[in-house]
Amino acid sequence: MAKVMGFPGQVKMGPLTVSPMGFGTWAWGNQLLWGYQPSMDSQLQQVFNLAVENGINLFDTADSYGTGRLNGQSEKLLGKFIREFQGEKRIRDEIVIATKFAAYPWRLTSGQFVQACRASRDRMQIEQIGIGQLHWSTANYAPPQELALWNGLVAMYEKGLVKAVGVSNYGPKQLVKIHDYLKARGVPLCSAQVQFSLLSMGEDQMEIKNICDSLDIRLISYSPLGLGMLTGKYTPSRLPQGPRGLLFKQILPGLKPLLVSLREIAEKRCKTIPQVAINWCICKGTIPIPGVKTVKQAEENLGALGWRLSSSELLQLDYAAQESPQRMIQNIFQTK
Numbered sequence: 001m002a003k004v005m006g007f008p009g010q011v012k013m014g015p016l017t018v019s020p021m022g023f024g025t026w027a028w029g030n031q032l033l034w035g036y037q038p039s040m041d042s043q044l045q046q047v048f049n050l051a052v053e054n055g056i057n058l059f060d061t062a063d064s065y066g067t068g069r070l071n072g073q074s075e076k077l078l079g080k081f082i083r084e085f086q087g088e089k090r091i092r093d094e095i096v097i098a099t100k101f102a103a104y105p106w107r108l109t110s111g112q113f114v115q116a117c118r119a120s121r122d123r124m125q126i127e128q129i130g131i132g133q134l135h136w137s138t139a140n141y142a143p144p145q146e147l148a149l150w151n152g153l154v155a156m157y158e159k160g161l162v163k164a165v166g167v168s169n170y171g172p173k174q175l176v177k178i179h180d181y182l183k184a185r186g187v188p189l190c191s192a193q194v195q196f197s198l199l200s201m202g203e204d205q206m207e208i209k210n211i212c213d214s215l216d217i218r219l220i221s222y223s224p225l226g227l228g229m230l231t232g233k234y235t236p237s238r239l240p241q242g243p244r245g246l247l248f249k250q251i252l253p254g255l256k257p258l259l260v261s262l263r264e265i266a267e268k269r270c271k272t273i274p275q276v277a278i279n280w281c282i283c284k285g286t287i288p289i290p291g292v293k294t295v296k297q298a299e300e301n302l303g304a305l306g307w308r309l310s311s312s313e314l315l316q317l318d319y320a321a322q323e324s325p326q327r328m329i330q331n332i333f334q335t336k
């Protein structure tokens with residue numbers, strides 16, 4: 001694949017400049033859902049290098065990524081890959097790691113979030129984290145804890161541990177509240193991450209997008225490929241192993257109109273289905289962070305950049321998505 005070194009359409013995100021698409025690293029260390037094995041590490045490093053060499057500078061991770069004894073593995077791998085990156089220093093310096101801090105029930109004070117931030121920084125062995133994000137809000141089940149989360153973001157920003165702050169799984173109402181709280185303390189909220197894809201485009205997502213636009217917050221769309229269902233490679237008789245298989249079994253049979261449209265547009269444009277599904281997220285004004293496990297997937301997903309779906313293709317996809325009766329289940333922590 002030709003090295004293009006940066007794509008047109010880089011995006012301002014608070015004080016940062018990021019590529020119009022990032023890569024997600026939930027799978028890097030997760031055995032239960034994603035079948036991770038340490039033997040995959042050299043391929044993941046190639047994925048990382050390929051992405052960076054082709055202009056991707058945003059990588060999403062979390063302090064809770066990695067199952068069991070592999071907890072923190074995604075952050076560790078990202079840190080190692082940054083250190084071992086052989087390309088220009090200038091390019092390495094522009095890499096933005098967006099990590100997320102889990103609202104564990106024992107993290108009850110802002111100081112504990114600062115500690116969590118320092119622990120992530122140590123795992124990655126980097127001086128400063130790009131974006132420190134709250135992984136989820138506790139407003140649904142433990143409202144008093146919420147203030148510790150918000151003050152934690154303020155403290156990590158003021159201490160210079162993070163360049164910018166963001167949230168994840170915040171709904172429209174809670175997003176406005178935290179934005180105003182942070183603003184009053186001089187802390188700009190640069191990003192909001194929600195599940196956003198052709199399988200997850202309800203009224204809430206559209207409302208969040210409008211709020212983000214009005215408050216100058218960037219919307220990061222997670223699971224843009226519907227955990228793999230929007231790649232076209234899975235069918236009701238060809239399911240992935242593990243818990244994803246159970247979920248896909250319920251959803252895939254209702255996705256026919258959508259997958260037919262995706263395939264039709266992909267063939268017409270000489271693109272692939274994942275490229276069309278990711279491009280749809282970009283055309284909706286969001287920054288998708290598809291999860292990638294192999295060099296082949298990374299190469300293919302890089303091909304989602306550098307072109308745009310037409311307005312009639314977008315309409316066709318919106319319509320097909322509405323015609324497909326099944327939707328992704330929403331994150332249990334997603335607030336109103």
Ligand SMILES: NC(=O)c1ccc[n+]([C@@H]2O[C@H](COP(=O)([O-])OP(=O)(O)OC[C@H]3O[C@@H](n4cnc5c(N)ncnc54)[C@H](OP(=O)(O)O)[C@@H]3O)[C@@H](O)[C@H]2O)c1
Nearest residue numbers: 024025026060168222223224225226227228231290291297
């Ligand atoms: N904030 C949150 O609560 C939250 C929640 C979920 C995700 N996220 C973030 O968002 C990122 C992306 O979401 P996701 O990983 O859940 O799902 P996704 O991006 O919708 O799907 C990713 C999976 O699809 C498959 N895939 C990717 N590209 C492909 C291609 N070109 N061809 C065929 N298969 C392909 C791979 O799995 P297989 O090869 O195994 O099929 C890959 O792991 C995560 O990595 C994470 O950083 C955040």
